[in-house]
Amino acid sequence: xxxxxxxxxxxxxxxxxxxxxxxxxxxxxxxxxxxxxxxxxxxxxxxxxxxxxxxxxxxxxxxxxxxxxxxxxxxxxxxxxxxxxxxxxxxxxxxxxxxxxxxxxxxxxxxxxxxxxxxxxxxxxxxxxxxxxxxxxxxxxxxxxxxxxxxxxxxxxxxxxxxxxxxxxxxxxxxxxxxxxxxxxxx
Numbered sequence: 001x002x003x004x005x006x007x008x009x010x011x012x013x014x015x016x017x018x019x020x021x022x023x024x025x026x027x028x029x030x031x032x033x034x035x036x037x038x039x040x041x042x043x044x045x046x047x048x049x050x051x052x053x054x055x056x057x058x059x060x061x062x063x064x065x066x067x068x069x070x071x072x073x074x075x076x077x078x079x080x081x082x083x084x085x086x087x088x089x090x091x092x093x094x095x096x097x098x099x100x101x102x103x104x105x106x107x108x109x110x111x112x113x114x115x116x117x118x119x120x121x122x123x124x125x126x127x128x129x130x131x132x133x134x135x136x137x138x139x140x141x142x143x144x145x146x147x148x149x150x151x152x153x154x155x156x157x158x159x160x161x162x163x164x165x166x167x168x169x170x171x172x173x174x175x176x177x178x179x180x181x182x183x184x185x186x187x
Contacts (some may be wrong), residue, residue, distance in 0.1 A: 002040050010038070010109045017106065018113060018149060021158040028105040035101035038108035042080045045115045049076060052119045056128050063187040075183035080111075082175045087168065096158040103157035110153055117142050147173070 005007065009017035009027045016024025020102055053072045057065060084104055091097040147169050154165035 002037055006034075006037070011107070011112070013108045013185040014113050017110065017153055017156075020152055022152075025106055025157055026100060028109065030102040030104065030105055032101050035108075038105040039080065041112050042076075045112055046076070048115050048119050050123050053122055070187050071183050071186045075179050079176060081106075083172045083178060084108075085177065086171065086175065092159075094158070094160060094164060095170050096160050099158045105152065106153050106157050107150070110150065113149075114146055117146065136152050 010029070011145055013027030015023040016027065018024075029037065053069065059067055084107075087104075088100060091100045092112045094105075118139075121135075121138055124130055125132070126137070130138070150172065151162075151165045154160065154168045155162060158168075159164070160168070
């Protein structure tokens with residue numbers, strides 16, 4: 001279980017990384033057990049994500065709420081697991097295995113920030129508080145900023161070349177699109 005101190009230090013590390021300060025990496029528990037415990041963030045983020053899913057559910061859909069929620073739950077778990085599993089397998093090829101736990105811990109904690117940006121943005125668009133064009137523009141800006149943030153984390157935590165870090169961000173995005181696409185086809 002995570003201590004309050006580890007949670008605080010990890011959130012502070014994300015804050016520092018979000019300000020493009022690679023010194024933020026020092027605030028994470030970069031051990032294998034710290035990397036494993038960082039998956040607790042999925043539980044912290046789940047209620048926010050569930051709100052997004054609930055608001056996004058269309059009552060006119062051909063599927064009822066229970067199968068929809070089940071598919072979304074499975075997709076949520078897959079989204080948390082797929083990229084780390086693939087990256088762990090690639091880490092030897094990329095010659096960054098010794099930095100994997102540090103990266104995974106920072107990456108998982110950064111997902112909390114990612115959800116704090118995208119979920120409210122999704123809600124604002126779905127509730128039509130802004131027009132579709134404004135919503136798309138805001139989403140694009142947030143997407144590019146988060147991509148840069150994740151690139152910065154990959155570059156500094158894994159200590160890989162810039163293009164490799166960019167490729168890892170692209171891999172993360174493609175896996176997310178694949179998982180979302182499969183979930184959408186299931187309902």
